[in-house]
Amino acid sequence: MHTVDNVVAFLEQFAPPELAEDWDNVGLLVGDRAREARRVMTCLTVTPATTAEAVAEQADLIVTHHPMPFRPVKRLTADTTVGRLLLELTAARIAVFSPHTAFDSAPEGINQRLAAGLGLRGIWPLVCDESGRGAGRWGWLPEPLSLAGMAERVKAFLAIERLQMVGDPGRSVRTVAVACGAAGEFLNAARDIGCECMVVGETQFHTCLEAEAANVGLLLPGHFASERFAVECLADVLAEQFPELGIWAAKNEQDPLRWA
Numbered sequence: 191m192h193t194v195d196n197v198v199a200f201l202e203q204f205a206p207p208e209l210a211e212d213w214d215n216v217g218l219l220v221g222d223r224a225r226e227a228r229r230v231m232t233c234l235t236v237t238p239a240t241t242a243e244a245v246a247e248q249a250d251l252i253v254t255h256h257p258m259p260f261r262p263v264k265r266l267t268a269d270t271t272v273g274r275l276l277l278e279l280t281a282a283r284i285a286v287f288s289p290h291t292a293f294d295s296a297p298e299g300i301n302q303r304l305a306a307g308l309g310l311r312g313i314w315p316l317v318c319d320e321s322g323r324g325a326g327r328w329g330w331l332p333e334p335l336s337l338a339g340m341a342e343r344v345k346a347f348l349a350i351e352r353l354q355m356v357g358d359p360g361r362s363v364r365t366v367a368v369a370c371g372a373a374g375e376f377l378n379a380a381r382d383i384g385c386e387c388m389v390v391g392e393t394q395f396h397t398c399l400e401a402e403a404a405n406v407g408l409l410l411p412g413h414f415a416s417e418r419f420a421v422e423c424l425a426d427v428l429a430e431q432f433p434e435l436g437i438w439a440a441k442n443e444q445d446p447l448r449w450a
């Protein structure tokens with residue numbers, strides 16, 4: 191028999207909580223560590239759709255990339271979306287664990303997988319401590335690509351049809367930074383390292399202007415696409431570690447942003 195705590199202990203070894211940013215809210219956020227865990231669902235975000243799937247599929251534990259709750263909760267009522275989802279999850283006795291920025295930065299975490307998947311070599315954190323651990327990643331391409339060619343490579347790896355781009359499509363790219371999610375704050379680090387291109391899930395208009403002025407090409411595949419693939423990888427990692435458990439990545443999870 192495995193408990194919620196057994197799965198949590200493995201996840202905290204896989205994505206050590208000390209790698210999380212100070213502002214984050216990672217770890218076991220809902221539930222009883224001592225309860226048995228038989229069915230585990232990974233997802234990017236706890237939403238009405240993923241909550242309904244977890245309840246219908248009788249999950250004991252949700253491993254969600256984005257924390258829920260994220261902010262302190264002062265009253266637990268169905269008047270807010272967070273309150274309603276927490277009530278539904280606790281009524282179904284479903285625990286919630288979030289690794290968030292610890293998973294972004296982990297040695298086999300999202301940014302490492304993104305950098306490796308895009309064919310980068312010599313991968314290293316964009317911002318790191320003396321031990322070489324840290325956030326974001328950068329590396330170099332064995333053969334230079336145009337910015338447009340790099341965009342094609344990002345689309346192929348993330349299985350998306352479109353992305354947004356800042357910069358001259360024809361410019362040559364050799365050194366590339368990656369940072370999943372909303373990660374425009376890494377622009378200065380990428381520029382200081384000399385990266386010609388940065389792949390970021392999403393960022394603000396003014397960060398796009400700053401990137402243009404700093405001559406750093408930006409590729410923006412979207413927050414969802416830049417992280418959701420890793421939720422599927424995490425389900426595989428858990429299934430390998432706990433072969434006797436029922437483990438899956440949420441099937442009812444979609445990018446809320448659509449092209450119209």
Ligand SMILES: [Zn+2]
Binds near residue numbers: 370372413
């Ligand atoms: Zn995110």
